[in-house]
Amino acid sequence: MTRAKTFVGGTYPAHNKDRTKAQPIALAPVPEVLIYPLCQHIGAPCEPLVAVGDRVLRGQKIADSTAKICAPIHSSVSGKVIAIEPRPHPNGQSTMAIVVENDGLDETVAPFVEPKGLDELSPAEIVEIVREAGIVGLGGAAFPTHFKLVPPPHAKIEMVILNGAECEPYLTCDHRTMVEKPELVVQGLRILMKALGVNQGYIGVEVNKPDAIAALSSACAAYSGIQVVPLQVKYPQGSEAQLIKAVTGRELPAKKLPADVGVIVNNVGTAAAVAEAVQTGLPLMERVVTISGSMVERPQNLLVRIGTTFGDLLTECGLKGQPGKIINGGPMMGMTVGTIDVPVTKGVTGILALSEAESCQLEVGPCIRCGRCVDVCPMFLLPVFLGQFAERGMLDKAEEYHILDCQECGCCSYVCPARRPLVQNIRLAKSGVLAKRHQ
Amino acid sequence: MDSSKLLMSSSPHQFHRDNTSRIMLEVLMALAPAAVLAVFFFGVRALWIMLVSIAAAVGTEALIQKLTGRPITISDCSAAITGLLLAFSVPASLPLWMVAIGAAIAIAIGKAVFGGLGHNPFNPALVGRAVLLASWPAQMTAWVEPFTFLTTATPLAALGLESAQTSYGALFLGAVPGSLGETSALAIIAGGLYLLWRKIIDWRIPAGYIGTVAIFTWIFGGEGLCGGDPLFHVLSGAVLLAAFFMATDMVTSPVTKLGRLIMGIGCGLITSVIRLWGAYPEGVTYAVLIMNALTPLIDRYTQPRRFGGVTR
Ligand code: SF4
Ligand code: SF4
16 A cells, blocks of 8 residues: 555544444434424525425425525425424524424335436436435535536536545544445445546545445445545545645645636545435435544444434433533534534534533633644644734734635644634634625 | 533634643753753752742742732743753852842743733743843853862853863763753753654754754864864753753744744854854853844744645
């Protein structure tokens, strides 16, 4: 095997993956009530296609929109719509959601397309299937996948990269997917490649997942042009710009899209979902979620119906006591939630319950100018100064120091020995800078 | 489970184990070998100087914080480091009350007036030393021989006076006259390597500093060009102490990688120039202080090219 590739900068948080990485994905119980927020993706929210009292089938489209950047939403059970009202969203806000009561019958709609072999599918058909299936980036970003498959005309796409880095600590949902369904991942990659008309495909996987690398390597052995790329274990290896750098050596220019350097990146889970949709003609209704953290009794990966609440899953896995924090996503970029009544949306990769000791408010000290934040910043920024400018409201200065290039990976806050809330302040200042621009 | 007890906070939710006090504690540990050797060479008196200096530094910090109503932060060990570094840079014969005054000044004028830890532009220990040197030049250069306590000149000063060369072996182990902590190259290098290994200091500063002194004194330090004695210059005086422990002080050195290299090279150049052509036999104090003053400028002009900042 060639030397594992990587990028410059970054850091090495403890993986905390051991408790879940070796266990097979289990089926989560299907709850009685499921909640479908109308916006589960980046882009315009959907409009409901059903009304309170309607019966819906499993796989039925219940919300959609004509907006370009949007993905329709489907019911993951059969049952009755009991409410369309604001409900807490895992991103912290309260948004309109369709609430469905499960009748336990799992009566499923007919496939929305006839399943076809890859050779018979045209790129346009693939894009349409991906859109109709409501597939979004399952790595957490939740960007509508069909939109990525129609790159701007000036971009010359050369390759598809699948992101199997899974650099966030605790999370192993992609790891298990790669180990258990390598053929599906590779099939998904081939479909994406066909949609984009390219013949180069790469799957980047951190070397702490040798079983995933082995499984994928044998699954793609039969196909020329597809290659597994071992990556060094380093955070944020799975960040788009850093992944592209590691795999291709190309540096994504500031404010540009991967398409501008000829690359389309998708998560491995997304690829598997695409393959499944093409094979079954059914939409995205479930995803793998890692439930872990020191307060979880039986940490594991569950195949979860979209709309299941965090509470349902934490009950299934058992809580050891009162958690101090519950996180939607991983510990580096995930967000805390204030209630466990939030549902799993398409972008939820993990649910972590941390202990009160792990969650105490950290005592912030003065910056000792150690420069560690500068050393780790994968965007080569100076977080120490960005943080200061942000704190003092010096937005022009912050912009001059390229605050908008910060991708909020959190490496700087992670290493800061004074525990300065660097990303937190940078994030606020970034929105300040953007707001000022729009004026 | 009670949702109201859930803490809401911004990411990240996992942190590196190093925190400020831990880093400072490790710096103290790295200074320990030199402290032990100082006691070995200069006896109990060295111990007293170190204790008085640390006590005065820590006491001054606590007192000022109490008077100004700020939280007392002496447990972060940063004042103790200042005290120990100051003790390392005075001769064993210095009266203890002068040591105490130097340490108090180091903290009060070198650190507290700027707002405490992280805000001081100059290395506090060197501020203390500079003030002592200006106030009591005679006592500050009254070097004593190790073991015998006879007054003598340091190897560096001796170089200026006669041509009495001190052996490399003596310089390396530290059995030479000089300040408490600057005599033994062995102990300083051991501590410095520890800090490098623990990634607490950046190799660029000591490498830039020592490398520059070696090259510069080799080229210009002897008769004609390239006839100098770089090893003597590196091993003698406070070059190693400053290169590993003073110029690397995080608060007062640049945060960028290139900036740190410039810091090291700048310190090396100024030290060499003062040594070879200046009025003082030793130049590290002013070298580091001058580079401290330039640090904000260096940071400003050594901003790394940002990722994706390619011109296309
Ligand atoms: S890591 Fe923290 S203490 Fe160190 S320079 Fe950055 S902000 Fe300052
Ligand atoms: S400044 Fe932004 S990009 Fe750089 S380490 Fe911090 S969060 Fe990451």
